Each structure stands twice: as structure tokens, then as C-alpha cells.
Amino acid sequence: MRLTQGTFSFLPDLTDAQISSQIEYCLQRGWALSVEYTEDPHPRNTYWEMYGIPMFDLKDAAGILREVQLCRKTFPNRYIKVNAFDSTRGVESLRLSFLVARPQEEPGFELLREAGPGRQVRYALRSYATRRPEGHRY
């Protein structure tokens, strides 16, 4: 099951040239960019691992694209996203976030039903990938 998260999630995967122009757009706006990766694709998982610190004083997309490529090389089988932060309101607020890499196989999500008191049913979502321990998921 193809994971759809963040901006452009219903478009086909972006090419490097497209990623580069998106980054260029962010830089023009004065946003800082960061690269993050994860093994836990749950939609509520907002805490992805940072690949290096956010890049604040870059002028050109090449530097960030290179960081993306390095991250892909280091973690060939993870989800990787690029985030753009806007500091104009005094805090670094997320303005744009899109996936730039995904694992080869995405097993999808399982719907869990838990019987509560009475006839109440609680639903939960769980990725099949997270059944295995970290580092062995994809």
C-alpha cells in the first residue's frame, strides 16, 4: 500500500529535478529545510529521526538535495521527507513537508478492533511493518 503523507501526497513520486525546484521555492521564501527519515509510517508519528540538523543559511537547492541523496544512500529502505520551516512568526513553524523516498515494499496498515465494555468497539491502525523490531522493518 502506497503511503500518502504530506504535501503532493497524491501525485506520483517527485523526481530529483522536481524536488530541487520545490526546495528552491522554499529557499526563495526564506524557509529553513531539514531532512528526516523513519521506519514507522503511522500517520500520527510526527517524530521522525532527523538526518542532520536543519539547514538554516543555505542559498542553493544543491546542498539540500545532496543531503537527501546522502540520506537515501545511508538508509536505502526508509521513508524520507523534506520539511520546510518558516520563522516569520517567531517560531519555526512547518510550512511544507513532502516525501522524497519510500521503502521498496510497503506492507500497509492493519485495522485493529478492541472490544470495550458493553458492545463498544475501539479501532486502531497499525502498520504491518512495525511488528518487527526497529532496523528490521523494511
Next chain:
Amino acid sequence: MNSVLKDPVGDDARFNLDAAFRDSHVADVIEKLEAELVGLAPVKTRIRDICSLLLVDTLRRQAGLSTEAPSLHMSFTGNPGTGKTTVALRMAEILHHLGYVRKGHMVAVTRDDLVGQYIGHTAPKTREVLKRAMGGVLFIDEAYYLYRPENERDYGQEAIEILLQEMENHRDDLVVILAGYEDRMDRFFRSNPGMSSRIAHHIAFPDYSSEELMAIAQLMLEQMQYMLSPDARSTLREYIERRQKQPHFANARSVRNALDRARLRQASRLFAKRTASLAKRDLMTIEAEDIRASRVFAEPAPVETQREGELQT
């Protein structure tokens, strides 16, 4: 430039170098360079050569001919105050106008910014700087400090290796300019032949003649909105000639410092007779006595102890 639109371009297509030159707005930058930088003939010639090469390359690309991206890494060697940093700034601008670098900013660094303090610290630090410089020009001032032969465990060598690798692999992403004093840079290149061969343009900045220094002083004064009285002009000429013979002469920087000190003396001279009313002209004029008070005129010439003449009074 209509011929460009035809595809494929025939052998008889005509190209207009002059139009390309006008389109690139390089002329403005070169003009500015001519106006703001006195002398430096070899430097300007080389810059013009590079401009022509890049322009011709642009046309070649339009004609569908192969264009190997030229390696534009440079080394600027010259004595202190000969305008290396200023030219590097202009260079970034020119390369940007010619479309060789995408952003045209300049990141100026020294050894401290590249070399780390412990094992494994240097590589990320250097990469960080390189990332910042991408799309522009990386200016490494006093580059010879990167290499410290007396300490074989110095991390500078690691920074040099990463630089070399990046200069080769990301040639279209950034231009590296190394700068430093001539003799030490020569030694640096001798001990790092790999670095020397990857730098296509070795540009030597000559010292200024006293005529050129006078012209520089004139430009500086115009910028600061001061002027010299006729007496002061001849005194300044004498000052420059004397100063040139003394050790630690730093060319344009020495002139700037001399002018700054003359401004100080002018201010205290005006302040000493503060009851008199002053005309605008008085506020602008530097008199001969303001320059004459310099230690350079003291006989015999005092023993120099300061570095680069920065503290000369």
C-alpha cells in the same frame, strides 16, 4: 538570437557574441570593476578572458556544440591589501551574470570554519561550509593555514582532501577561490600538488604603485565625502612614498588606515577651536597637518613592531 530557436542548428547559423554580451549584463559589472579597482591590470585581463570564454561557451551550447564546463577554481595570491577579497566578491557577481553559478553569493571562510577540533569533527564542518557555498563562490582566505606540515596529525589535511573531492565532483555547483600571500601560497601548492592542478586560474595580484595608491586614496575619500587640500595632497603622496619603504606595508589597507587616522586628527583639530563657526567645507577638508602628524614622518623612521602596520600612528 533568433537562430537559437531553429533546431537542429545548421552549420550556417549566425551567432551574435555582442548581443550575448549585452544580455548577460556583464558589462555593468566589469565597468564597476574598472571604476572601483585601481590598477590590477593582470587581474582585470584574466577576468576579461574568463568572461569571454564563458560567453563563447554559452553560444557554443546554443549551437549544439559540446561544452565542457570549464573548471573555474582560482587562487588569488598577493600581498596584503591588494584587493583579493574585493575582486572575489566581484567575481561571484560576474560568474552569476554569466550563468556559471546559480546564486552568486560569496561565503568567506578561514581555517577555523573548515577544520575541526577533534577526530571526526572536520568532515561534517567542511561539508557544512561547502553546502552553504553551493550555487556561489567559496572564498578561503589565507588558505595555506589549512596545511600544517609541522604537525602530521593536524586535521587540516582532511579538510583539504574533502575540498579536493568536492571541487572535482561538484564543479557546476560551486567555485572555490583560495587566497593568500604569495610566498606562503606557493609553498602550500608545492606541498599539495593535487590542489594546484585542480585550480585552473592562478592570479597574482601585484603591489600598487604610489600613483595607484593616490588614486585609491582619492576614491576612498570620495566615498567618505572628504577632500584633501592641495597641500594635503602632496603630503599624502609623500606619506605613501615613505610608508611604502617601511616594513609591513599593506597597500590599500595602509592607505585606508592612514586616512582614518587623518580623519581623527582633523576632528580633534576642529574640536580644539570649537568656538569658531565652521563651514561645510571645513568639515570636509583634510589639511596637510592632519597627515603630517603621522609617525611615518618622524625622523629617523621608528622601529616597526606592529603587524601589517595596522596600529601605525
